[in-house]
Amino acid sequence: MPAPLIGITADGDERTYKCARAYSEMVAESGGTPIILPHRLDRLDEYLKLCAGFILTGGDDPRMEEFGAATHAKATPLDPQRQAFEVALLRAAPADLPLLGVCLGMQMMALVAGGTLDQHLPDTLPSHDSHWGQKTHAVEGEIGRGLVLSHHRQAVADPGRLVVVARAPDGVIEAVADPACRFRLGVQWHPERTADPHLGRSLFARLVKSCG
Secondary structure, three states, X not given: OOOOEXXXXXXXXXXXXXXXXXXXXXXXXXXXXXXXXXXXXXXXXXXXXXXXXXXXXXXXXXXXXXXXXXXXXXXXXXXXXXXHHHHHXXXXXXXXXXXXXXXXXXXXXXXXXXXXXXXXXXXXXXXXXXXXXXXXXXXXXXXXXXXXXEOOOOEEEEOOOOEEEEEOOOXXXXXXXXXXOOOEEEEOOOHHHOOOOOOOHHHHHHHHHHOO
16 A cells, blocks of 8 residues: 655745655655645645645644634734635634644644634733743543643643643643544644654654545
């Protein structure tokens, strides 16, 4: 059987696309073939036919007006073409198409599923520093327990139709899943930089295996 193609979203601006190499390396080590996806809405149907699964990577902060709220003054707004592409991808992806959302990717999953965000944890969470600066902290839930590496100032407040499958000790939602889908998992941490294999590289292996 050929290695399944895994489409990986990227950051972008008017000149470049960029994506951390660790995502591609984890996919390849898990038996998949990684490809980086330009933000072409006119090619979305082709991407959906070509790719056996997708990874929505980390990045800046969602532009919230699309979801009925003002964007926080201290947010770093996401490239609008990337946001439009990822929203369209999430809305178009069929339930049997595996998808892994990382950090921003998990937040986009929740927003498209009707959820909401806490847009600036320093305003609401005394332990916000434990989630910032490439620090490790514990998570626990249906997905398992262990230490993960985090770097975020926003978090999912309400997962919408998704279900919570892990939290941090301070209550922050750390992982969500869509039970109506074959494999649709979002994690607030960065599994491509998490040392614990169960909560790190094995998530990529689960994604690739789900494409079989």
